[in-house]
Amino acid sequence: MFDDMDELATDYDDLVRNAREGKGLSQSDLANELNEKASLIRKIERGDTLPSDQVQTKLEDFLEINLNAQGGSSDDTEWSGGSSSGSYTLGDVVKRKD
Template sequence: MPTCEVCGRKTSKLFRVIIEGAELSVCMECSRLGTPVKPKLRRRGVVKTGYVRPTPVPRPLRPSKPKKAVRSIEETVEAYTLVENYGFIVKEARERMGMTLKDLGAKVGEKASVISKVEQGKLKPDNALAKKLEHVLRIRLLIPSSEVEDKGLKTSVKPSGGLTIGDVLRMRLTKPRE
């Protein structure tokens, strides 16, 4: 004899009901606690088989595009040098355009404190920030390193890295001793 899944009584007839989202087999008295489940209609004579996966349709092969030659990073990224008086240039351009620090920061996507530190010369802007400032303020902050060397304004520090031991030795050898 089957038992009720709610109260545990043995009964001759069970009912399928949904109680709090669970489908249970319960006795006549416990069936009032939930909503009855409608019996599913079964088709006779039709045998269900397992799921048959459709056969994939082969796609025609596309000719591959010729791959572009990969350039080295050094060739694609040109080294830039920041101008010496960048803080003064940024401040003058901002004041000329009638912007506050907050306005310029909003246009560039930086905090006003960052813009203030750049203007004071306490913070060197990276290339991305410098390019944004150049665009918004219509000024030049970054000069390609090739232009700096062409004009004879050679810098003692390479733009790609810091001061190397070789640089120190060259400075010592070229500097006359006192």
């Protein structure tokens, strides 16, 4: 179920703010363009709330940005572990925080 979901970029708030300011819009102007509340735009830009899928699509389309995390695809290029036999242990997957 969750395999097809895209991960939101960790700096989504900055991406939205910078794109809005780049277009010379206030938060209220952007909210009006998207038919959303200005308070929602403020919360998104502060990082207090995550945009719903619908709002994320509106933001991406209007501001011409991509809010998905880079490298969040199903074939993770950072993965390194496991044996050549294809079996994995807990030590291959978990990283300790000491």
